[in-house]
Amino acid sequence: MTTSNATKAAVSPGRPGTSTSGQQAKEQRRVAAATIVGTAIEWYDFFLYASAAGLVFKKLMFGPMGPGAATIVSFLTVGLSFLFRPLGAFLAGHYGDKFGRRKILMVTLIAMGAATTAIGFLPTYATIGIASPILLVCLRIIQGISAGGEWGGAVLMAVEHAPNDRRGLYGSFPQIGVPLGLLMASGMLTIMAKVAPGDAFLDWGWRVPFLLSFVLILVGFVIRHGVEESPVFAEIAERAETVKQPIGKLLREHPLLVLVAALIFAGNNAVGYMTTGGYIQNYSTDPDGPIGHQRSDVLLAVTVSAATWLVFTLLAGWLSDIIGRRNTYIIGFMLQMLGVFLLFPLVNTGTLGNLYLALISLTVGLGLTYGQQSALYAELFPASIRFSGVSISYAIGAIMGGAFAPTIAAYLVQSTGTTQAVTWYLAGMTLLGLIAVLGLKDRRGIPLGPDHEAEQAVSPLVGFKRV
Template sequence: MTTTRTGTKPAAKEYDRAAMASMVGTTVEWYDFFIYAQAAALIFADLFFKPMGSAGQIVSYVTVGISFVFRPLGAIVAGYLGDRLGRKRVLVATLAMMGAATVLIGALPTYASIGIWAPILLILLRIVQGFSTGGEWGGAALLAVEHAPTKRRGFFGAFVQMGVPLGMLLATGVLALCTFTLTDEQFTTWGWRVPFLLSVVLIGVGFYIRSKVSESPVFAELKERRTESNTPIRTLFKKHPKQVVLAALSFIGTNGNGYMVIGGFIVAYATKTYGLGKTELLIATLASAVTWGVFTMIGAYWSDRRGRTTVMNVGNLAMILFAVPFFLLIDTGNLGWIYVAMILFSVGLGLSYGPQPALFAELFPASIRYSGASISYAVGTIFGGAFAPTVAQWLLGKTGGTLAISIYLALLAAVSFVATMLIKDRSGRDLMV
């Protein structure tokens, strides 16, 4: 069991409560992201960027990535406050900002109604989403891992990661229901707003669950001893720059490959290239989400026994080896093979993704851990998935095929493989150090 130096020990139900509180926030985050990414891939070019003509689709994909540019700023601010004031307070604030921006996107007038102000407001709301998300993951990961028993940190930390498949499941389910029950005209006119507005329900649930969880026992002891850092950001970059760089690079493979699934590119590509239905492809994404979730928990559970870096590199290797076969299956244009591609692709994603919260938490000292985990994660998303759909669309346009995209994804996973090998596995370390 994880025991702080004061001898206090979280009750068993507090482990579960912290894990649920962490998971619900990341579920909202990824629900928000996924509905935006799919809308950007399918209709936002016409609704917000129509005057740009054929370049509108590229710009629409850029708005998916632009929020990631502001994640490091959010990570810096949230990391500072989280290391000074506590994990729980910051997580409540990030959830409120993130949810409000999503609901407002659902109520936003289009270019046809207010002209140039429509894309400007859309981009501003994406920036707010990026800023708030920059501080969400790090705090959620620490809340789960710092409450967890020492030998089960990987398992409990993975509940944070389950926000991705759960957010995908919820968002894809809502989008599939909308595209199935509404005509294309209805969906384009008003139906696309429904998934954004429904996020208010998730936000309410998130606030309720997070209000019930206690502060991280590690931070509580830091506060009691008065050993929290006054300058966590400066200390982080002065004493631990190598850890930040390696942690960020260890994530770009999973992040970049994952955004092929959740970033809307595959759905848009298969729809426009092979004339397949949106609903059928969204259901394929649902199957991918389930697989991703299952192997995320398997990877996390396995990391508690074999070490974080070992399991993450099994996932990285799987992504490297499957990068080319993935698009070969997609390019059959056959829905059955696309299902196979999406499901197999998610195996490596889950194995590399599950151990990440525990790895990041164990990598940094307690007094600067929120800053270290958040900034590393945010930087990794910029160089990994932030513009992966944009890069993929550009490579497709330049080469006329998908082989270049496969090579790009394999290179991202290879970088993560090397970076993960260079990280010293600290599984089971004392989190108060």
């Protein structure tokens, strides 16, 4: 199928229920596989750092600062990368709207993998002194820039290739790459904690999962290299209708929409970073803390919860094609609120069974407020500035939500002596996400192609005709 034919088949119809040819369906399956594998590898790298921050880096790179300060600073480096996500989002959005989604995805994949592999070779503070944490922070910044550019391209490749009536499901494929990445990262750390227990894990065991990234990047590169460009962008490029300054147009015409979209993600992301940011892992394994579980036991619990998160993320995408993105979010945030209030009371009992129950309960709401995000974001913004819109909304939401959630949680516990303040913080972020989604109209099935820019420019904000 030629690019122009693929374009007409994929973006011309304006109603849900569009049928696809066998060849186009094959390409859609290839895109689905590429987005799942690529994002899983990207987030494996990203979450591997977050998990290692509390388990490894606080001792090996920041140890001289003392236990309390080292914990907070190590989590600050997790959040630091979020400050550079907007830079990655701005760069990817600008060049993605000008030169295409596919090229950007190749660049972000390579950059993330190179930074992660380099961390695996990084000497500790005991070996090279202050240069060790400085180099670690620099590599984390590269991860942040890559993550900021990755997500927007991956979701648009998935959603813009999808049939109109299955955007939620197809859009959930890059979303499940996130719990898959967490599952892979926690799983590899669990294996190495068993293979190299105790001091051996700190001596060399933690490095193996980072070095494995080099092999995974090669796999991801091969899979992504064979995928066609997004049909929406292909049609824009064919007509020579790319916007010269897409970010300027976005911020000039749609600033409030970007903020509301960011708040929706922040409501999910703050809660999710209790595990993806490594806080629960650190809190429940700290030998000086109230729990004191074995490292391998906690990592296995996080791995299992990542699997349930994956299931509910996929379910959310499928469900949003039936009842709408907005309704799925409302259900999801209500269940997420329940999970937030169960989290620490269950974890603080000190039993492994309740730790599993707490994390699994939390993933129900996390999945149901995440799987539909790709489709929701893609349907919010006009085609010519869509990459910029989804990338920047996502990056801002990540800063507002997950960037410093582990740091805030650690500070609240050290300041108050209990986890109750953390619960109320997470509940407040969940409520903020729910309020934001109530401010949006559902745009399920809206045409995504450049022929419908006027319709896409009508504001989805409740009470607004145009942003």
